[in-house]
Amino acid sequence: MFRFKYRYCKVHMARYLSGDLSDPVRRRVARYIDENEDCYREYMRHREFAQKLERSLPAFGRPNPQQLDQVWTALKADLQTPRAQSLWYSDFGSRSSMHFSYGLAALAIAIALMLPLALGYHSPLLSISIARAPHYAVVLRPPAQELSSAALFETVEPGSSGPAPLLQSTPSPRL
Amino acid sequence: MTDNQLAMRQEIDAIVNRAVNGDQNGYAELYDRFAASLYRLCYSLLLNEQDAEDILQESFLYAFKNLQRFDSRKASLKTWLYTIAISRCRNTYRRKRFVTVDITQWLGLELKAPPAEAPEAAAIRRDASESISTALQDLSPRLREAIVLRYGQGMTYREISEVMGCPQKTAESRVRLGHERLRKALQPVGLGLLEEMLRVH
Numbered sequence: 001m002f003r004f005k006y007r008y009c010k011v012h013m014a015r016y017l018s019g020d021l022s023d024p025v026r027r028r029v030a031r032y033i034d035e036n037e038d039c040y041r042e043y044m045r046h047r048e049f050a051q052k053l054e055r056s057l058p059a060f061g062r063p064n065p066q067q068l069d070q071v072w073t074a075l076k077a078d079l080q081t082p083r084a085q086s087l088w089y090s091d092f093g094s095r096s097s098m099h100f101s102y103g104l105a106a107l108a109i110a111i112a113l114m115l116p117l118a119l120g121y122h123s124p125l126l127s128i129s130i131a132r133a134p135h136y137a138v139v140l141r142p143p144a145q146e147l148s149s150a151a152l153f154e155t156v157e158p159g160s161s162g163p164a165p166l167l168q169s170t171p172s173p174r175l
Numbered sequence: 176m177t178d179n180q181l182a183m184r185q186e187i188d189a190i191v192n193r194a195v196n197g198d199q200n201g202y203a204e205l206y207d208r209f210a211a212s213l214y215r216l217c218y219s220l221l222l223n224e225q226d227a228e229d230i231l232q233e234s235f236l237y238a239f240k241n242l243q244r245f246d247s248r249k250a251s252l253k254t255w256l257y258t259i260a261i262s263r264c265r266n267t268y269r270r271k272r273f274v275t276v277d278i279t280q281w282l283g284l285e286l287k288a289p290p291a292e293a294p295e296a297a298a299i300r301r302d303a304s305e306s307i308s309t310a311l312q313d314l315s316p317r318l319r320e321a322i323v324l325r326y327g328q329g330m331t332y333r334e335i336s337e338v339m340g341c342p343q344k345t346a347e348s349r350v351r352l353g354h355e356r357l358r359k360a361l362q363p364v365g366l367g368l369l370e371e372m373l374r375v376h
Contacts, residue, residue, distance in 0.1 A: 014351045020332055049358050050326070057327035060307050061218030061227070068210050071232050075206070078236050098269065 005032045009039040013046045188247045195243050202239055209253065210235070212328060213260055219323040220264045220316070222308050230267065234260040250337060257328075257338045261320060268316050310360040314353055321349035322357060 009032050015021045016029045032039045187208070194201030213234060217227035237259055238245075245255055311319050320339055324330045330338070336346040 011351070014354060015332070015347055018332070020347075045358075046354070050354065053322075053326040053354075053357070054329070056303075056307070057219070057323065058215070058329070060304065060327065061215045063211055063214040063218070063227075067224075067228060068214065071210065071214075071228050071235075072203075072206055075232050075235050075239075078232070079202070079239060098266075 005036045006038045006042065008032060009036070009042055013042060014050070016043075017047055017050055184247070184251060187252050191242060191245060191247070191252060194239070205239075205252070206235060209256055212253075213256060216257060216323060216328060217260055217264055219311065219327050220261070220319060221267055222312055226267055230260055230263045233263055251334075254334055254337050257324070257330075258340070261338055264320075265316070306361065310357050313360055314356055318349055318353035318356065321346060322353035325350045 009016075009029055012021060012025060012029050016026060019026075021029065029039075033043045034040075187205075190201050190204050190208075192201075194205060210231065214227055214231050217230040217234075218224065221227055221230065234256060238256055245252065250258075311322070314322065317339070321335060324335045324338060325332075332343050332346050332350070335350070336343040339346060339349075341349075
């Protein structure tokens, strides 16, 4: 229950201090701050830091008058020059053109990735190599010579320079 | 809106009308009113003097050229100017996303002390400014924007949500998150530094 109160206070503390909470929520936070020590500590810590920020941040980056004068001089010169003809590429950097260029880049990457697949090229690293079964051919020799039954049938690897087969079986066996 | 705020808004609307009708003094008056706060906003977000000056000039140039489009019923001139400046600051973050180190900061050219300032005061000012600068730089751009608008510019959550272009609840949670992270970032340095900076200013 205490943790719930603490979390509730923590979530609403910034708006509690700036007076932006509705009446029921503001009263509830105030009650928790009174009842619970952790809530009170959170309140004090938040208030102290917020006050310091409110006083110190407006002093951060304060310009000197010369800087503002320089900008004003440049601005007046810009205002007096007639507006240049706007070019199609002059708007690079705007939100819509950024979206367009990001979209274009994404499309180019997608095409670059899909192009090899579309053309039938496969990466040897990605493809799975399937061992090809060797093609066998049955060679029948004439019975004139004395041959053992083992010599009657011999296997000839495709591409090997063996004796010309007399009879070859087709098709090759499937494994 | 309080009577004071209403009167100020009417006064600014009158200056805008004068400028739109061709009164050159109207532009100068608008610049005098908003230039310093707009520069602080840009500097706090970009943490670079040159970039802040460029964005200040660009924002005013755009605003002055499009002043007839400004509708005071939709937003105040301050909110409109801040929206323009923040949008340009965001473009600068995007362009500089991979270049985060600024050579002028390395060389110590960033923090110029006024000539009359004593060396001790200048050193304290430099330390404090560097600590805040580092802490702000560690925040994400969105959290930095929320913190700078809330604490640096004293805007309400509603105004922050208008300038940042997000729902009010989102603006609130960004301020809360930014506050927590900034407190954690500045804790090792000591919150006394902020006090020192206040004393010097």
